[in-house]
């Protein structure tokens with residue numbers, strides 16, 4: 001019965017100890033220094049002219065003759081050969097009139113010699129490999145991007161080898177791979193863009209790929225040739241064939257290739273910084289042997305591609321870094337040109353904010369949230385920012401957000417990736433970049449989660465690799481493209497720049513504020529002095545006009561008396577204005593006498609003082625809630641209440657005038673209000689009523705007034721750190737609300 005099994009079982013297969021070779025060459029294992037043959041591939045009779053029986057236990061001169069053996073000894077003396085297989089020389093044999101390439105490798109104290117025929121059918125139409133490789137390199141160097149570079153490389157290798165499919169295959173961090181470039185014969189389907197699960201290239205094969213540059217399998221259906229040793233000898237230890245060209249390959253591998261309809265392969269390694277980066281894999285639908293010379297050319301190209309590829313990739317990264325740097329520079333420049341940091345960021349084009357290849361971005365600043373592109377909802381972003389604010393780190397990076405922050409599961413489609421920086425140690429203010437889930441379904445060549453089966457008929461356990469090569473779709477759930485180091489760096493540097501700006505800006509604001517306080521004080525002193533000094537001559541004018549009216553009024557014409565009366569009225573008005581100005585400047589200059597005050601007592605006293613006015617107008621006063629006890633200057637607060645209540649009575653034309661006073665103590669600081677059912681104020685006038693000497697009505701309408709009451713009221717409130725605002729519906733009434741402390 002077939003048993004489910006993960007393909008990685010063959011991770012344990014020791015393929016370097018294959019004990020057999022492929023039939024397109026012969027292999028001898030020798031003891032040094034005697035160069036005595038201890039093992040031979042079973043095909044030496046056919047291939048080299050002397051069967052293993054004639055060679056085992058003999059010196060190598062039995063096969064090569066004395067002259068070639070001497071040359072070989074001289075060559076071996078100068079070479080290390082550990083961890084590599086080198087071309088040593090070309091030789092003939094005593095038994096055959098043929099020439100062979102001879103390769104050597106030393107492993108576990110043994111010398112391995114491999115023979116491959118020199119007269120194999122030469123590659124057609126390739127007179128000068130050097131020229132070809134040279135011109136290929138020139139074209140590769142000119143390729144503008146890594147993608148085009150690899151595309152060119154596979155096309156060149158296909159031209160050189162004549163294989164009908166050449167693919168560049170790149171490994172991801174999890175070991176899976178993707179076909180990122182391909183050159184394929186016109187009649188074959190394309191594998192471009194296919195992903196392969198990690199288990200398709202098992203660990204031992206990966207290790208061997210990293211050890212040698214080139215693997216060639218001329219015929220998938222070959223019959224392995226075993227290595228044999230002398231019948232009398234002790235059973236030999238398995239020979240390590242890690243570096244052998246001829247090593248027999250795993251049945252897993254040939255089975256896999258057969259499933260794909262591949263009869264011959266050539267695989268070269270792409271290394272970057274000494275690490276396996278990918279492969280160039282050549283497939284052919286019929287057996288195909290590549291002579292050594294062509295293989296050398298391909299190997300040389302693979303070396304060059306590896307070197308250039310590193311440079312191209314670095315170049316691309318560098319260009320991207322530059323782009324990020326430019327976006328950052330533009331944002332920070334915009335900051336310098338503006339007063340408000342969030343304004344500059346808000347005004348920045350979305351492309352600047354999404355520069356680190358993000359699908360969306362968010363800016364949270366002083367409780368204002370702005371979103372660009374694909375993001376979670378406003379509430380979700382706020383909750384996320386609150387969570388980020390509980391973390392120590394000023395930055396956060398994830399390409400699987402729901403793992404760190406489970407609520408992100410709900411919005412993983414738009415934000416599986418998050419790169420965030422905090423802009424305030426105290427508030428959740430920050431910049432956030434989002435990346436969508438890789439819902440773009442990847443094209444898997446075979447279901448990576450579908451186990452392979454073991455076919456255990458005949459008691460022989462054989463692994464059967466997946467038989468399906470149809471396109472499978474695998475959703476990479478909850479994952480986004482990981483953030484690159486340079487993107488994280490970009491976010492941190494942007495944060496640094498913004499913080500420096502904010503610190504500089506705060507300092508500037510603090511300085512401006514001190515200057516403003518100083519000049520306000522000077523202005524108040526000036527207003528006080530000016531109004532005080534104006535009072536004196538005004539009083540003079542008033543008395544003279546008064547005398548004139550009393551003493552000489554009879555001698556004046558009606559017009560004259562009328563004019564004197566106008567002068568008197570104007571001096572009264574001017575006196576009112578100067579008095580208001582004095583009061584206003586006094587509120588700005590005097591020290592507040594701050595004490596814990598029961599506002600209910602202050603209100604009671606104020607209502608008492610206003611009794612005549614309230615009575616005269618039959619006002620119904622209601623105190624809705626008890627007022628709090630607050631730290632304040634009770635004289636100023638009494639003036640505030642008095643002013644608001646008398647306005648509530650004054651600007652009221654209803655028959656039943658009502659004034660309600662109350663407080664919302666659940667707020668911090670508590671908000672006190674004075675409400676009336678009077679004439680109301682149009683919303684567009686809300687700002688004007690707090691300006692000095694501004695009235696919304698004719699001079700004498702609604703009992704007249706200097707138009708300074710609310711300005712003085714506001715100043716008194718602001719001196720306490722509080723603020724005042726109004727809500728109103730014209731014709732229905734107004735509510736003035738105020739606080740007496742700074743918001744916390």
Ligand code: ADP
Nearest residue numbers: 647648651680689695696705706707708709710
């Ligand atoms: P004054 O009452 O001396 O005119 P204020 O500064 O107290 O000056 O008020 C400025 C203006 O705001 C008033 O002239 C009036 O038009 C408007 N105003 C103030 N309080 C009220 C209110 N409760 N209802 C309607 N209008 C008001």
